[in-house]
Amino acid sequence: xxxxxxxxxxxxxxxxxxxxxxxxxxxxxxxxxxxxxxxxxxxxxxxxxxxxxxxxxxxxxxxxxxxxxxxxxxxxxxxxxxxxxxxxxxxxxxxxxxxxxxxxxxxxxxxxxxxxxxxxxxxxxxxxxxxxxxxxxxxxxxxxxxxxxxxxxxxxxxxxxxxxxxxxxxxxxxxxxxxxxxxxxxxxxxxxxxxxxxxxxxxxxxxxxxxxxxxxxxxxxxxxxxxxxxxxxxxxxxxxxxxxxxxxxxxxxxxxxxxxxxxxxxxxxxxxxxxxxxxxxxxxxxxxxxxxxxxxxxxxxxxxxxxxxxxxxxxxxxxxxxxxxxxxxxxxxxxxxxxxxxxxxxxxxxxxxxxxxxxxxxxxxxxxx
Ligand code: 13P
Ligand code: SF4
Numbered sequence: 001x002x003x004x005x006x007x008x009x010x011x012x013x014x015x016x017x018x019x020x021x022x023x024x025x026x027x028x029x030x031x032x033x034x035x036x037x038x039x040x041x042x043x044x045x046x047x048x049x050x051x052x053x054x055x056x057x058x059x060x061x062x063x064x065x066x067x068x069x070x071x072x073x074x075x076x077x078x079x080x081x082x083x084x085x086x087x088x089x090x091x092x093x094x095x096x097x098x099x100x101x102x103x104x105x106x107x108x109x110x111x112x113x114x115x116x117x118x119x120x121x122x123x124x125x126x127x128x129x130x131x132x133x134x135x136x137x138x139x140x141x142x143x144x145x146x147x148x149x150x151x152x153x154x155x156x157x158x159x160x161x162x163x164x165x166x167x168x169x170x171x172x173x174x175x176x177x178x179x180x181x182x183x184x185x186x187x188x189x190x191x192x193x194x195x196x197x198x199x200x201x202x203x204x205x206x207x208x209x210x211x212x213x214x215x216x217x218x219x220x221x222x223x224x225x226x227x228x229x230x231x232x233x234x235x236x237x238x239x240x241x242x243x244x245x246x247x248x249x250x251x252x253x254x255x256x257x258x259x260x261x262x263x264x265x266x267x268x269x270x271x272x273x274x275x276x277x278x279x280x281x282x283x284x285x286x287x288x289x290x291x292x293x294x295x296x297x298x299x300x301x302x303x304x305x306x307x308x309x310x311x312x313x314x315x316x317x318x319x320x321x322x323x324x325x326x327x328x329x330x331x332x333x334x335x336x337x338x339x340x341x342x343x344x345x346x347x348x349x350x351x352x353x354x355x356x357x358x359x360x361x362x363x364x365x366x367x368x369x
Pocket of ligand 1: 057275
């Protein structure tokens with residue numbers, strides 16, 4: 001989705017790192033308790049050092065909700081996270097994203113028109129009342145609203161299994177026969193395998209093809225209709241990386257994010273959200289070598305913060321998440337100094353008619369987990 005970030009004034013773009021740090025510290029001091037800065041684990045260190053709280057996308061949504069006294073929540077993460085924070089926080093609070101270009105290419109792989117079209121197509125061949133939409137947190141607010149309006153829930157990488165168990169098995173739940181899971185096929189597939197389902201229970205829905213590129217029988221029989229979306233950062237990790245790491249470090253530990261392919265996750269010792277990845281590194285014995293399949297800023301930070309362990313990326317050539325990387329010290333300083341001047345720049349506001357249904361899907365997630 002196109003969002004336009006205005007260029008920053010030269011006083012920010014030309015400022016040295018020390019000057020920016022001094023200005024951010026001064027603005028934080030002035031704003032005091034009125035300000036709450038959240039930092040996702042993929043943020044750069046120059047930004048993360050200013051976060052009042054860090055977390056994965058589930059943890060950050062809970063944290064945002066727990067600070068009703070903060071007038072301004074500055075979200076150092078990506079757009080869908082800031083939207084969720086806006087939905088979950090009060091009307092007296094503003095949620096600010098320091099750079100509007102910080103989107104998520106995976107979230108952009110499903111839009112409301114394509115999801116509605118898919119829903120109608122599925123309804124032509126399957127009993128739509130027994131199909132439940134489940135959206136990954138990495139999706140726009142209007143997709144969360146679609147899910148909320150159709151009885152489904154949001155999930156994150158830390159609770160996808162609990163949400164899917166609720167969808168299929170909970171006697172008090174919707175007892176769905178099928179789920180349409182978007183936009184990340186890998187999280188859906190990895191969770192399905194984890195729950196004991198097999199490839200025969202899953203079909204990939206390609207939104208660019210008629211009936212998702214499937215035949216009627218495949219649509220009807222799939223327990224999981226997995227949207228053909230992926231994360232370009234996590235898709236880079238390949239089984240060969242795991243093999244090379246294990247060959248170089250016999251006894252090494254492999255930890256992967258569930259946005260990686262099933263081939264990679266099935267070879268890992270631990271699979272989980274960014275928070276779970278951190279916990280796995282913390283729990284490893286001193287002297288361990290840990291190969292991690294996730295965004296490089298988190299991997300490097302874990303290595304720095306665990307001097308008694310060696311933490312490396314499974315892919316030596318891994319790229320950063322280019323959208324998380326948009327948030328830098330200059331944008332943070334600009335955002336905070338505007339707040340000090342009484343101006344809210346880059347406020348993320350979800351229209352009330354979308355927020356109401358999206359909130360249902362988020363609240364279901366929060367109630368289940
Ligand atoms: P987490 O919820 O695990 O932090 O993941 C968010 C994300 O965007 C991973 O790419
Ligand atoms: Fe989106 Fe992937 Fe970046 Fe996470 S790492 S924000 S899924 S593009």
